[in-house]
Amino acid sequence: MGVILTYKGNPDAAARTVRSIRENGGQALALPLDVSDTGSFAAFRDAVKEQLQAVWGISRLGGLVNNAGYGLYQPIDTVTEDQSDGLFDVHLKGPFFLTQALLPLLADGGAIVNVTSATTRVATAGVAPYAAFKGGLELLTRYMAKEFGARGIRANAVSPGAIRTRLGGGLNQEFETLLASHTALGRVAEPDDVGRVIATLLSTESDWINAQSIEVAGGYNIWVCWKPLLSHTFT
Numbered sequence: 697m698g699v700i701l702t703y704k705g706n707p708d709a710a711a712r713t714v715r716s717i718r719e720n721g722g723q724a725l726a727l728p729l730d731v732s733d734t735g736s737f738a739a740f741r742d743a744v745k746e747q748l749q750a751v752w753g754i755s756r757l758g759g760l761v762n763n764a765g766y767g768l769y770q771p772i773d774t775v776t777e778d779q780s781d782g783l784f785d786v787h788l789k790g791p792f793f794l795t796q797a798l799l800p801l802l803a804d805g806g807a808i809v810n811v812t813s814a815t816t817r818v819a820t821a822g823v824a825p826y827a828a829f830k831g832g833l834e835l836l837t838r839y840m841a842k843e844f845g846a847r848g849i850r851a852n853a854v855s856p857g858a859i860r861t862r863l864g865g866g867l868n869q870e871f872e873t874l875l876a877s878h879t880a881l882g883r884v885a886e887p888d889d890v891g892r893v894i895a896t897l898l899s900t901e902s903d904w905i906n907a908q909s910i911e912v913a914g915g916y917n918i919w920v921c922w923k924p925l926l927s928h929t930f931t
């Protein structure tokens with residue numbers, strides 16, 4: 697078992713992740729990839745194919761995780777066409793064509809996990825285009841499941857709430873407290889909270905889970921105004 701991870705602007709972080717995986721007994725390597733550059737996908741596929749053979753002596757990938765992303769916090773009336781195109785390219789067009797490019801390398805019976813967002817389920821202020829394209833990726837997940845099912849390839853989406861990562865410049869204390877207060881479990885996610893679910897969906901433990909979008913958010917924005925409701929019902 698091993699992982700080919702990718703980086704765009706942060707090769708040092710990728711190298712640290714590779715080192716950490718190896719120190720924990722896994723096998724990993726990192727390749728550069730710009731998910732918005734569809735013209736580079738054929739060469740990327742060739743590089744993946746070469747590394748699979750050279751490092752693991754195999755010709756097929758067991759799974760694909762479409763995870764690359766970045767945030768933009770702006771109200772709809774200030775978003776430019778370039779900003780919208782950038783988000784579209786990374787969050788929807790990129791995963792579409794990268795999956796298409798890697799499909800010949802994906803093993804029959806393999807698994808795809810698309811990382812979307814809980815912002816597709818609530819209207820969080822300032823993330824409209826990001827959420828819209830993540831919503832498109834959720835829908836695309838179902839079509840992937842339908843079209844790739846003949847080869848036994850499953851496709852699911854993981855829809856995280858706030859995670860303590862570098863996205864959008866990271867969380868400041870005030871924002872984190874606000875998000876935690878909207879989460880039933882009372883905190884934001886650590887990366888592993890989401891990573892474990894992605895790993896489970898890739899594994900044979902999840903062989904019968906297909907075409908699903910699974911929210912991994914600790915119970916984000918799930919309550920209604922229950923106190924008045926209770927008093928109305930019981931007094």
Ligand SMILES: NC(=O)c1ccc[n+]([C@@H]2O[C@H](COP(=O)([O-])OP(=O)(O)OC[C@H]3O[C@@H](n4cnc5c(N)ncnc54)[C@H](OP(=O)(O)O)[C@@H]3O)[C@@H](O)[C@H]2O)c1
Nearest residue numbers: 703704705706730731763764765813857858859861862863
């Ligand atoms: N953090 C949250 O609260 C949250 C919530 C819901 C969903 N998500 C989703 O979770 C996924 C992972 O984000 P994260 O939270 O881990 O953020 P992060 O720490 O900022 O990591 C984002 C990753 O995406 C890569 N990336 C960005 N643009 C890319 C491009 N054009 N081509 C290739 N790679 C690119 C970055 O690579 P480099 O660093 O090498 O440039 C980095 O590895 C994203 O899809 C994000 O939308 C995050």
